[in-house]
Amino acid sequence: MFKRKQNQNSDDPQGEDKGGLFARLKSGLAKTRGSFTEGLARLVAGKKQIDDELLEELETLLITADIGVETTTEIIEAITDRVRRRDLTDPEAVVGAVREHLIATLSVDAPELDWQPGADHRVALVVGVNGVGKTTTIGKLAARYREQGLSVMLAAGDTFRAAAVEQLKQWGERVEAPVIAQETGGDSASVVHDAVQATASRSTDVLLADTAGRLHTKANLMEELAKVRRVVNRLDGDAPHETWLVVDATTGQNALAQAEKFHEAVPLTGLIVTKLDGTAKGGIIVALTQKLGLPIRYIGVGERPEDLRPFDPEAFVDALLDTGEATEE
Numbered sequence: 001m002f003k004r005k006q007n008q009n010s011d012d013p014q015g016e017d018k019g020g021l022f023a024r025l026k027s028g029l030a031k032t033r034g035s036f037t038e039g040l041a042r043l044v045a046g047k048k049q050i051d052d053e054l055l056e057e058l059e060t061l062l063i064t065a066d067i068g069v070e071t072t073t074e075i076i077e078a079i080t081d082r083v084r085r086r087d088l089t090d091p092e093a094v095v096g097a098v099r100e101h102l103i104a105t106l107s108v109d110a111p112e113l114d115w116q117p118g119a120d121h122r123v124a125l126v127v128g129v130n131g132v133g134k135t136t137t138i139g140k141l142a143a144r145y146r147e148q149g150l151s152v153m154l155a156a157g158d159t160f161r162a163a164a165v166e167q168l169k170q171w172g173e174r175v176e177a178p179v180i181a182q183e184t185g186g187d188s189a190s191v192v193h194d195a196v197q198a199t200a201s202r203s204t205d206v207l208l209a210d211t212a213g214r215l216h217t218k219a220n221l222m223e224e225l226a227k228v229r230r231v232v233n234r235l236d237g238d239a240p241h242e243t244w245l246v247v248d249a250t251t252g253q254n255a256l257a258q259a260e261k262f263h264e265a266v267p268l269t270g271l272i273v274t275k276l277d278g279t280a281k282g283g284i285i286v287a288l289t290q291k292l293g294l295p296i297r298y299i300g301v302g303e304r305p306e307d308l309r310p311f312d313p314e315a316f317v318d319a320l321l322d323t324g325e326a327t328e329e
Ligand SMILES: Nc1nc2c(ncn2[C@@H]2O[C@H](COP(=O)(O)OP(=O)(O)OP(=O)(O)O)[C@@H](O)[C@H]2O)c(=O)[nH]1
Pocket: 128, 129, 130, 131, 132, 133, 134, 135, 136, 137, 158, 164, 211, 212, 213, 214, 274, 275, 276, 277, 278, 299, 300, 301, 302, 303, 307
């Protein structure tokens, strides 16, 4: 049986209308969902049995959605195996099998980000290639954390672009979070160092450190990033508590190469995938998780602050497959 999630309260403590948010997630994922769901529906429609042709078409569909060869192979093998064992016979049930497999792949075992006001402070370093959405994501996260009652400070670690500091300062004003910055051309590590010291002395809950966009293929730029991390770590052996790579979903398979290179330079603790509203290849989320074994922490499905969402594997897959607003009982 399927049952609607009982999350329709508009007065929930987070002020989040989950039903509305689910609809927004669905519309944000419209491009991926459109091609993927229609493809799946077409695949199984009118079919009497799960045959080789159906499985081949499913394979193509999964690859086309950028889910990645490895996960696709796993899904096809698992389904083939179940068909052979007569555990799966109804073509319609293939959708459910794909759903289960995707949720399992996306459910990485990682600690919750359960940050409480007044508890020990957290330093999150935000990294990624140019233009993926680092600075706007930091602004949106700052807004989210402020709403949760956390005190937030921002570090303008992108000392490369003059406009970058200004962009961050605007967010700082908007969400009432102090911004630590130096003049353009300064040393990124030194800005972040000062900010970590400032958060410690002011007992700030969360420090979000912006960094300049950099190509993962430029060794000197990656070394500079490793230096920022080292400097932070020398000040506080537990910091950075989080190092998030922001990835633009529209870059497709190149996102994998980016993630691997960044992960080598600074050990990542999670990923943030933006611009899922702009691509039919949202399956890259699955490929990334599979490849790196890191949790997706947030996803961006639009430009409004509320379009940055904590990542929930089940909600994501349901929105993708349009099995949504429902959970299995
Ligand atoms: N459609 C869409 N646009 C987004 C999303 N996230 C960020 N953007 C847009 O992406 C553009 C680049 O964002 P920035 O935050 O400046 O990117 P950045 O990574 O800081 O860029 P650099 O500092 O130049 O490396 C902006 O126009 C954002 O509004 C998203 O989830 N969906």
